[in-house]
Amino acid sequence: xxxxxxxxGVNSTTVWTDPRSRSQIEFSxxxxxARTAERGRFDFFFLAEGLRLxxxxxxxxxxxxxxxxxxxxxxxxxxxxxxxxGLAATVNATFNEPYELARRLATLDHLSAGRAAWxxxxxxxxxxxxxxxxxxxxxxxxxxxxxxxxxxTARELWDSWSPDGNPxxxxxxxxxxxxxxEFTVPRSPQGHPVVIQAGDSDEGREFAASSADVIFTRHGTxxxxxxxxxxxxxxxxxxxxxxxxxxxxPGVSYVLGDTAADAEERAxxxxxxxxxxxxxxxxxxxxxxxxxxxxxxxxxxxEIDPDPGSDVAQGRVxxxxxxxxxxxxxxxxxxxxxxxRQTVIETTARQxxxxxxxxxxAELHEFVRTDAADGFILVPHLTPGGLDDFVGRVVPLxxxxxxxxxxxxxxxxxxxxxxxxxxxxx
Amino acid sequence: MTVSRPLHxxxxxxxxxQYDAGYYTGLALLAERGTLDFITLDDSFARPGPDAPAVLxxxxxxxGRIGLVPAVTTTHTEPFHVSSxxxxxxxxxxxxxxxxxxxxxxxxEAALFGRRDAAPRADLWHEAGEVADVAARLWDxxxxxxxxxxxxxxxxxxxDRLHYTDFTGRTFSVRGPAIVPRPPQGHPVTVVDGTxxxxxxxxxxxxxxxxxxxxxxxTARTFREEIxxxxxxxxxxxxxxxxxxxxxxxxHTGADAxxxxxxxADWYEQDAADGFHLLPADVERDLPLIVDGTxxxxxxxxxxxxxxPGATLREHLGLARPAGRYAQNPGGRP
Numbered sequence: 001x002x003x004x005x006x007x008x009g010v011n012s013t014t015v016w017t018d019p020r021s022r023s024q025i026e027f028s029x030x031x032x033x034a035r036t037a038e039r040g041r042f043d044f045f046f047l048a049e050g051l052r053l054x055x056x057x058x059x060x061x062x063x064x065x066x067x068x069x070x071x072x073x074x075x076x077x078x079x080x081x082x083x084x085x086g087l088a089a090t091v092n093a094t095f096n097e098p099y100e101l102a103r104r105l106a107t108l109d110h111l112s113a114g115r116a117a118w119x120x121x122x123x124x125x126x127x128x129x130x131x132x133x134x135x136x137x138x139x140x141x142x143x144x145x146x147x148x149x150x151x152x153t154a155r156e157l158w159d160s161w162s163p164d165g166n167p168x169x170x171x172x173x174x175x176x177x178x179x180x181x182e183f184t185v186p187r188s189p190q191g192h193p194v195v196i197q198a199g200d201s202d203e204g205r206e207f208a209a210s211s212a213d214v215i216f217t218r219h220g221t222x223x224x225x226x227x228x229x230x231x232x233x234x235x236x237x238x239x240x241x242x243x244x245x246x247x248x249x250p251g252v253s254y255v256l257g258d259t260a261a262d263a264e265e266r267a268x269x270x271x272x273x274x275x276x277x278x279x280x281x282x283x284x285x286x287x288x289x290x291x292x293x294x295x296x297x298x299x300x301x302x303e304i305d306p307d308p309g310s311d312v313a314q315g316r317v318x319x320x321x322x323x324x325x326x327x328x329x330x331x332x333x334x335x336x337x338x339x340x341r342q343t344v345i346e347t348t349a350r351q352x353x354x355x356x357x358x359x360x361x362a363e364l365h366e367f368v369r370t371d372a373a374d375g376f377i378l379v380p381h382l383t384p385g386g387l388d389d390f391v392g393r394v395v396p397l398x399x400x401x402x403x404x405x406x407x408x409x410x411x412x413x414x415x416x417x418x419x420x421x422x423x424x425x426x
Numbered sequence: 427m428t429v430s431r432p433l434h435x436x437x438x439x440x441x442x443x444q445y446d447a448g449y450y451t452g453l454a455l456l457a458e459r460g461t462l463d464f465i466t467l468d469d470s471f472a473r474p475g476p477d478a479p480a481v482l483x484x485x486x487x488x489x490g491r492i493g494l495v496p497a498v499t500t501t502h503t504e505p506f507h508v509s510s511x512x513x514x515x516x517x518x519x520x521x522x523x524x525x526x527x528x529x530x531x532x533x534x535e536a537a538l539f540g541r542r543d544a545a546p547r548a549d550l551w552h553e554a555g556e557v558a559d560v561a562a563r564l565w566d567x568x569x570x571x572x573x574x575x576x577x578x579x580x581x582x583x584x585x586d587r588l589h590y591t592d593f594t595g596r597t598f599s600v601r602g603p604a605i606v607p608r609p610p611q612g613h614p615v616t617v618v619d620g621t622x623x624x625x626x627x628x629x630x631x632x633x634x635x636x637x638x639x640x641x642x643x644x645t646a647r648t649f650r651e652e653i654x655x656x657x658x659x660x661x662x663x664x665x666x667x668x669x670x671x672x673x674x675x676x677x678h679t680g681a682d683a684x685x686x687x688x689x690x691a692d693w694y695e696q697d698a699a700d701g702f703h704l705l706p707a708d709v710e711r712d713l714p715l716i717v718d719g720t721x722x723x724x725x726x727x728x729x730x731x732x733x734x735p736g737a738t739l740r741e742h743l744g745l746a747r748p749a750g751r752y753a754q755n756p757g758g759r760p
Binding site for chain 1: 518
């Protein structure tokens, strides 16, 4: 089993109102979570990216955690306070250029002695583009062709020095990039940094099957996980790859308790913390596309229908069919007699694994044993102590079961993940 | 002898390309033992070597006081990313970050990106100045007290204390606000080599520390006066500006190190500069001699402090922490 720790970024998972919640930006918070993950012998530490603050109804969204450091700079600093933990940065392939990013990632791989990873994401978003020279809009198809060419180009650069340390000129001429010259960084300790792809879409799966070492997915039920796993692994053969060459790691959350009932009770409290009355209305407005600030979060759902042409929320994934979602929410609300806030909690704030440490360890094992996942990216709801109890109480049980390492066996992230060093294609 | 203003000392730690973190950490700790204000690390896309901001971020947790000033090129990069990376260096070093904007002039560097042709130096430095300007605006785009964590209203931040930059330059525009909250120093320290005429204009507008090259104290002093006057003409306080002479040094013996101390003292007493930025010919050989030979002599003559009285690079340099330009209530809120 592979395990990674996500430092929660901008989302409503993070319970900033809890008295144990500390800074989301000071280095000490990142250091605490990374050291905890390394004490738990995790494969890697994972950072999401932000390139534009989200907006809601034309104003900066103010209810969730906002503000974060730039990932690669932070991970270089974390390399100083950890020894073995992999360090994964989410970096957008739309608003960066291959030469500069390949250099920054290769530098991180050198300075961390082979622990760097790059989570490739894309954006089509003119809203985000307003912060960049690149600007503008890329349609969905172009986003992925650019991302695929970006990764291929980065690999050409990483391969442009021979393994004995001599630089060779490179030249890449493609649809998105036409670049040539000499790369400034030798082949890195892992050969190439590990490439992660985030996302569940068809294009995303195909891109992962062709190019990625790890795919970061949404969690799901055991059955959904197995279906995703089977489909994605099947795609690898087309690219001449073995199923073991791509690790499938869903992002999951957890709540522990001394008994099952205790865990359920805690989980319910956390969900209430995650969905404040204000956040409940906001979640509703994102579906309805309307100003619903006059509604009572403890009252019933609005009778009015969603506005199909609304652009109320900026900087987050749009709901594809708001009318259908609204209908589903109404049905659920009526059937169970739920208020607005309870409905939002019921539909959006479900933790993945809830139970005693024994039960959670068994369930995680079950996912891996039955091919629903190769491991998990844990998303704690507290910063920075949100993994303390997992590492203290669940990891030892996974180790007892013999499904998780008790010591790191190699120095690099590739060695943790059981991935071969890429063959040099000079 | 008594000196009313403190002498500032900095050193460049680049040289032969090295990719091992321990190499740089060793040099930074050595410079910190010598109580230098800051180290610089040069960078370029045009020759072998690692990314300088990354190296100094890696060094930050292993050091405690020394200022960390990487070169950051502004020609082929995204100003928004540059601003975020430098602000993050300030967060991870707890207020010890600076940056030294630089430009990429050659066709070979342009070909690495394939986005724009090589351009005249004056244009590139104009753009570098705009990048420095927008970076500072982005650092100010969060008021210091923007994070409120107000449980009653459910608000993590007060969005009225966040500000759009809406910057439009000749070659780019940035809407803002920043993703990174305002860094510990308010603005990380901007260090510009103002020796060339094109760079000097950006320096007098945007730099906190201006580096100049001069062969004699009189030339340096003239430079310093010109820079202070031109900064004042842009409405800046010359006293919030430090001019350091970049001195190439090559030391082989303890006697050389003492000789360097005498030269520094001599220039300093002639008001040539606020301090010196030493450029070792061979950093592994020269830096130990500077720290163990030059620094003690300067300390003995009470020209150089023996410890860091402050924690941040701005404090080492005696530069005030700037107030956010957009903050509606600069005096602070109740």
